[in-house]
Amino acid sequence: MSKGKVWPAEWKVYRDRITGVNVRQLTDYKAHSWHFYFTESGWYDGDRRLLFMSDRGNSTNLFSIDLESGEIVQLTAYPDNDHLDVCLHPSGTKAFIVVRSKVVALDLATLEERVLFECPADFRIGNVNCTADGKYAVTCLQEDLSHRIQIDLGNGYVGHRELMEASPISRIVTIDVESGESETVYEDRNFITHINTSPVKAELMTFCHEGPWHLVDHRIWGLDLRTGKAWKIRERLEPREKVGHEFFHADGIHIGYHGFREDGTNFFGKIGFDNTGMEEVEFPFDTWHAHTCGFKRAVVDGKGGVKTLNVWNRTGETFDGPRTLCELRCSFHSQNVHAHPRFTDDGCRLLFTSDRNGYGNIYLVDIPDDFTSLPKLEL
Numbered sequence: 001m002s003k004g005k006v007w008p009a010e011w012k013v014y015r016d017r018i019t020g021v022n023v024r025q026l027t028d029y030k031a032h033s034w035h036f037y038f039t040e041s042g043w044y045d046g047d048r049r050l051l052f053m054s055d056r057g058n059s060t061n062l063f064s065i066d067l068e069s070g071e072i073v074q075l076t077a078y079p080d081n082d083h084l085d086v087c088l089h090p091s092g093t094k095a096f097i098v099v100r101s102k103v104v105a106l107d108l109a110t111l112e113e114r115v116l117f118e119c120p121a122d123f124r125i126g127n128v129n130c131t132a133d134g135k136y137a138v139t140c141l142q143e144d145l146s147h148r149i150q151i152d153l154g155n156g157y158v159g160h161r162e163l164m165e166a167s168p169i170s171r172i173v174t175i176d177v178e179s180g181e182s183e184t185v186y187e188d189r190n191f192i193t194h195i196n197t198s199p200v201k202a203e204l205m206t207f208c209h210e211g212p213w214h215l216v217d218h219r220i221w222g223l224d225l226r227t228g229k230a231w232k233i234r235e236r237l238e239p240r241e242k243v244g245h246e247f248f249h250a251d252g253i254h255i256g257y258h259g260f261r262e263d264g265t266n267f268f269g270k271i272g273f274d275n276t277g278m279e280e281v282e283f284p285f286d287t288w289h290a291h292t293c294g295f296k297r298a299v300v301d302g303k304g305g306v307k308t309l310n311v312w313n314r315t316g317e318t319f320d321g322p323r324t325l326c327e328l329r330c331s332f333h334s335q336n337v338h339a340h341p342r343f344t345d346d347g348c349r350l351l352f353t354s355d356r357n358g359y360g361n362i363y364l365v366d367i368p369d370d371f372t373s374l375p376k377l378e379l
Contacts, residue, residue, distance in 0.1 A: 001057030003077040003111055009070025016326040016365075018308065019374055023326050023365045026065055027072070031055040032360035033063075034353040036086060037127070038291050038340040039196050039247040044092035044108065047344070050351075051075075051095065052362055053084050053336075060084050062097060062106070065362075075111055085127045089177070090134045090199075096177075098128045103137055103175060116180045117173070126193050131225070132252065133202040136174040138225070140195050140207065143168035163191045164211025172207060174225060185228050190217075194244075200252025204273060206233065213242035213260075220246045220257065222273050234271050234278065238262075245289050250345060258290035258300065270295050281312065281319050285379055288332060289340055293347030297367070301328060301339040301352070306379070309341055309352060313371045323374035326365055329356040336360055 010028040015021075027033040033054040036042040042051035050065050060082055062075045078084075078099055085098040096116070097104045103117040103125070119125040119141060126140035145168055170192035175182045191210040198204040203226045209216045220233040220243065233255060234243055243259035249270065254277070258268040268290040269280035279295065287300035298312040298319065307329050312321030330339045330353070337360040341352040350365050368374060 001059065001061070001074065001077060003074060005074040007072040007074075010072065011070045018327050019324055021326055021365060021368060021374075023363055026050075026070075026362040026364055027052070027054070028361060029054065029056060030359055031058075032336050032355070033362055034336050034360050035340065035342070035351055035362050038245075038289060038342040039194075040087050040129075041342075041345075042086075042088065043344070044088055050362075051086060051088070053086070055336075062086060062095070064108070075106065075108070076113070087128050087130055087137075089130050090132060096128045096130060096137045098125055098139065101125055103128055103139055105137075105177065116177065117175045117182050123169075123171070127195060129195055129197040129205065130177070131174075131197050131202045131205075132200050135177060135202070136225075137177055138172065138174050138195060138197055138205060140192050141171045141173060142191060142193070143170070160210070161212055161215070164209075164216060167191070172205075172223065185225055186223055186230060188230075194246070196246065196248055198248050198252040198273075199250060204252070206246055206248070206255060206273075208244065208246065213244050214240040214262075219244045220255065233273065233275060234269075235275075247291065249292070249294060251294075254295070256290070256292045256295070258287065260286070266300075268292065268298055268300065283322055285377075288338060291342050293343040293345075297343065297347045299325070299341045299343065299350060301330070301341050303332065306377070308377070309339070309350065309365075310377050311350075311367065311371075311374070320371065322377040323371070324377050325350065325367070325374060327356070328352070328354055330354040 011026050013024050035052045054063050064073045087096050095106045101119040105114045123141040124144045128139045167189040171184045172186040193210040194208040196206045205223050207221050208219050218232050221230050222233050223230045246255050246257045254270045256270050267280045267282045271278040285306050286304050288303050290300045292298040296314045309325045309328050310322040311325045312319040337355040339352045
């Protein structure tokens with residue numbers, strides 16, 4: 001398996017057995033393939049290409065698919081690797097990759113790689129983002145406590161609560177994408193992960209205090225990268241309420257999320273980074289993730305007895321839905337086969353991962369022009 005290797009198109013189209021919509025399966029390989037975490041866009045080259053990860057050759061590497069021809073190109077060739085985290089530079093010309101303990105810049109045209117940052121030996125590295133002005137890659141570090149806590153967060157959240165309770169030293173670090181100079185802009189004794197930079201405001205990002213959502217002191221935090229000031233976003237409204245899986249809307253100001261209450265109510269919502277303009281929509285079934293497009297269209301992926309992707313459309317001040325878009329049948333057995341549904345920027349298509357046929361593969365489905373043609377979800 002070599003950098004630059006090309007595969008012919010693997011895609012195929014099938015008619016969903018529940019709703020009748022056409023679903024395009026983009027990958028079809030006997031190893032897991034999955035798209036970026038839903039907070040990150042993998043679309044580039046004028047939305048003609050999509051980045052994704054795959055375990056082809058028994059090692060996790062980065063790939064690109066041409067959405068006009070279906071051709072797949074291998075962009076990295078890391079041997080014996082089992083994890084990547086990737087984000088795009090705003091220009092779409094390069095990607096930043098967390099591989100093992102390093103942050104690497106990859107030129108998407110030449111495939112040249114350059115190491116920008118290496119994590120200190122006594123820390124573990126989290127995900128990577130890029131500031132809206134393209135000047136800095138941002139990552140988070142957590143004190144490595146694997147010598148005393150069994151940790152396997154990607155496969156069943158092993159050690160999740162224990163890490164929260166251990167209050168490891170955590171840092172948020174900016175890395176100059178030209179010089180590689182790094183600076184710790186925030187440090188705390190909390191299990192910090194899930195960093196998200198605003199796609200518009202270069203100084204703004206969010207992070208979370210990780211752990212079981214109903215037990216963490218507070219989940220969603222804002223951070224000013226210029227001053228290092230942090231603040232709470234979307235305080236709990238009742239005890240043991242769970243709120244998380246936060247993401248920035250395209251305006252770079254509003255933050256989307258979803259949550260659960262102890263009475264079994266689920267909801268998705270949005271709020272300004274300054275805690276203004278909160279809106280929430282309730283629904284009566286469990287979900288793993290939620291994503292919205294400008295709060296005009298929403299999707300949740302369903303779990304338990306709900307094995308479908310379910311969507312809402314905003315009409316005036318209310319939402320029509322949930323309506324079933326297509327079957328999901330995703331196991332959620334590990335992070336690599338979580339559905340992580342994400343709308344395209346125009347809200348017309350939905351990207352998701354499913355291991356419905358035994359292997360994680362990537363799927364793309366158009367939202368019908370006549371939204372009311374979709375069946376209402378029956379519980």
